[in-house]
Structures are given as structure tokens and as C-alpha cells.
Amino acid sequence: MHDFLKPLKNTLLSLAKSHNLAPSAWQDFKEITKMRLAISVVFSSMAGYLLGAYSIDWLTVLLLAVGGYLMVGASNAYNQIIERDLDALMDRTKNRPVAAGRMSVRTAFSIATTFTILGLLVLYIINPITAVFGAISIFLYVCVYTPLKTKTPLSVFVGAFPGAIPFMMGWIAATGNFGIEAGTLFMLQFFWQFPHFWAIGWFLYEDYKKGGFFMLPTGERDRGTAIQVILYTIWTILVSLIPVFGVTGRLYLTPVSAILVGILGLGLLYYAVRLYIYKNNLTAKRLMLSSVSYITLIQIIYVADKFIR
Known part of the structure; x- marks a missing residue:
């Protein structure tokens, strides 16, 4: 009797396990809006606000956070609608809700449209110029960057424009x-995106190739790509140090903070040079992780420098 029931028991356990592993509606929402990316964009916007504000208006901070998230969420939802067939071909993206068939195109489009309208309205309440740049960001990401990929x-050059707007x-x-x-x-966030995204394009090269995406400047994981990574890393470092010279208006960096920024820059350059030397996925992944740490710490140092001095 025990042996007879064993297959049934295994089937029920398998079904329960599958049910537990199935993505929830909340997980699909996080994926369609790329929540982690959206939060990083909001963080960048917050840093820019704190640098520019004479005094902090917490209502504006809230509106900027909400509007920024909606803006990024809309862009990503449109992107996943357009690229749904290509996403299904890649290991990294095949489980996205639209590509996997868990969310209909109509539902995803409703989310994207609603987020676009609400996001731009929220940003407009802050001021019209902020809303204009929000609209430009969505347009460039969805209508120019996505088709060019x-x-x-x-496409990486074009995508760097909407990516640099939040700060x-x-x-x-x-x-x-x-x-x-x-x-x-x-400019700081614009130049930073090249070593960051080329590093991603390097270690995900084979996966991107399945979807037909061209993410590396030469199209290959070669010496030419590695050299360009180093060059754009140097540009990023130089731009990050410009405020110490007092030529950027109210955006100023003290010498002590400039030294810290310079040290972080040398750390980023170190990983870029290692990619040139070794040209493998491990060094590319380390460059990507260091680039994320770099831009986050730079923004923290900029803000801290303003309020401490």
C-alpha cells in the first residue's frame, strides 16, 4: 500500500514545489518595472536634489522619488514589450513576465502607459523642466535605444543619455x-555608463548574442573593446574631479573630497586595466561590480561634502 501511494505522494510534492517556485504577481511587478534598477535611479535623483537644494523640501523629495520610479518603470515595461521575443531567447531574461507568457502584452502596456502619465504628472508638479527631461528619458530609452540594440x-552611446538624466x-x-x-x-553619469555597460556586455556576451544584441563597441570581447573601456573610465575620473577647480558654479568639491573621489577613480581604473590584461568574464564582472560601487560612493561623497563643509 505504501509503495502504491508513493508515486502519488511524489507527484503532489512536485506540484507543491512548482507552485511555491512560481513567480507571484508582486515578483512580476518588480520584474516588469526592474525595481532594483528603478531604486538606484531614484537614489541618483535624490543625490542630485540634495546637491542642488538650498533647503530640503520633503514633499519635493517624495514627488521626485515617486516620479522617478514611475519614469523608469514605464521605460522598462515598454522595453520588455518590444523585446519579448528576444528576451525569451536569453537565459538572463527568459523568465521576465511578458517573455515567459505570465503577463499579457495588454497588461504590460497598461502598466507602462499608466506609469508614463502618472510619472510625468508627478514630475510636472515639481516643475515643468523636470517633467520635460523625464519625457525625453522615456522617449530616448524606448524609441531610440531599444530598437538600436x-x-x-x-546603442550604448544613445542609451547613455537617458541613463545620465536622473542625476x-x-x-x-x-x-x-x-x-x-x-x-x-x-557628464559624470554619462561617461560612467560606458565601462559599466561594456563590462556587462562582456561577461554576458554569449547570452546577448542569442538575442542578437550588439553591446560591445567593436562587437567582440577583444583588445579594442578593452582599450575603449579604459579611455571612458579615464574620462569618468576626470569629469568627477572638475568641481574641485571651482568652475562649476554652486557644484563644488573640497580638496579632501577630491582626493577620495580620485582614489575611487583609480580603483575603477585598476579593474578596467585588469580587463585589458586578462580579457575574461571574471575581470569583466569585477569591473561591473566596482563601477556600481564607484558611482554610489561618488554620489555619497558629493552630497556629504556639501553638508559637512
Whole structure:
């Protein structure tokens, strides 16, 4: 009797296990909006706001956080609708809700559209210029960057524009205008994205290839790509140090903080050079992780420098 019931027991356990492993609606929501990425964008916007604000308006902080999340969530939802067939081909993305068939295109489009409208309205309440840059970010990401990913490595260059907007947008939310300060924050995050995304493109090369994406500047994991990673890393370091010279208006960095920023830059350059030397996935992954730490710590140092001095 025990042997007779054993197959049934195993079947029930298997079904229960499958049910427990099935992504929930909340997990699908996090995936369709890329919650971790959206939170990092909100963090960047918050840093820009704190740098630009004469005094902190907590309502504006809340609106910027909500508007920023909605903006990124909308962009990612549109992206996953457009790339659903290609996402299904790659190990990294095949379990996304639309690609896996758990969420319909109509549902995903409803989320994207709702987030777009609400996000731009929230950003408009802060000030119209912030909303304009939010709209530009969504447009460039969805209508230019996404289609170019399967056509040319220049897609990374185009994608760096919407990716650099949040840091700058925080300053604009605080001041209501675009100036040398906002431009400097934009350039810093703009150049940083190249070593960051090329590192990702390097260690996920084979997976991206399944989807037909061109993410590396030469199209290959070669010496040319590694050299460009080093060059853009150097540009990132140089831009991050410009505020110490007092030529960027109210955006100023004290010499002590500049030294800390420079040390972080040398750390990032170290991993970029190691990628050139070893040209393998492990060094690319370490460069990616160091780039995430770099931009986060840079923003913290910039903000801390303003409030401590």
C-alpha cells in the first residue's frame, strides 16, 4: 500500500514545489518595472536634489522619488514589450513576465502607459523642466535605444543619455533650471555608463548574442573593446574631479573630497586595466561590480561634502 501511494505522494510534492517556485504577481511587478534598477535611479535623483537644494523640501523629495520610479518603470515595461521575443531567447531574461507568457502584452502596456502619465504628472508638479527631461528619458530609452540594440553598438552611446538624466534631473528638481552644475552631473553619469555597460556586455556576451544584441563597441570581447573601456573610465575620473577647480558654479568639491573621489577613480581604473590584461568574464564582472560601487560612493561623497563643509 505504501509503495502504491508513493508515486502519488511524489507527484503532489512536485506540484507543491512548482507552485511555491512560481513567480507571484508582486515578483512580476518588480520584474516588469526592474525595481532594483528603478531604486538606484531614484537614489541618483535624490543625490542630485540634495546637491542642488538650498533647503530640503520633503514633499519635493517624495514627488521626485515617486516620479522617478514611475519614469523608469514605464521605460522598462515598454522595453520588455518590444523585446519579448528576444528576451525569451536569453537565459538572463527568459523568465521576465511578458517573455515567459505570465503577463499579457495588454497588461504590460497598461502598466507602462499608466506609469508614463502618472510619472510625468508627478514630475510636472515639481516643475515643468523636470517633467520635460523625464519625457525625453522615456522617449530616448524606448524609441531610440531599444530598437538600436539589435542593429549597432552605438546603442550604448544613445542609451547613455537617458541613463545620465536622473542625476541631473535631481538638481533641476531642486533649482528649476539647467546650468553648468546640472550639466556636470549629467557628464559624470554619462561617461560612467560606458565601462559599466561594456563590462556587462562582456561577461554576458554569449547570452546577448542569442538575442542578437550588439553591446560591445567593436562587437567582440577583444583588445579594442578593452582599450575603449579604459579611455571612458579615464574620462569618468576626470569629469568627477572638475568641481574641485571651482568652475562649476554652486557644484563644488573640497580638496579632501577630491582626493577620495580620485582614489575611487583609480580603483575603477585598476579593474578596467585588469580587463585589458586578462580579457575574461571574471575581470569583466569585477569591473561591473566596482563601477556600481564607484558611482554610489561618488554620489555619497558629493552630497556629504556639501553638508559637512
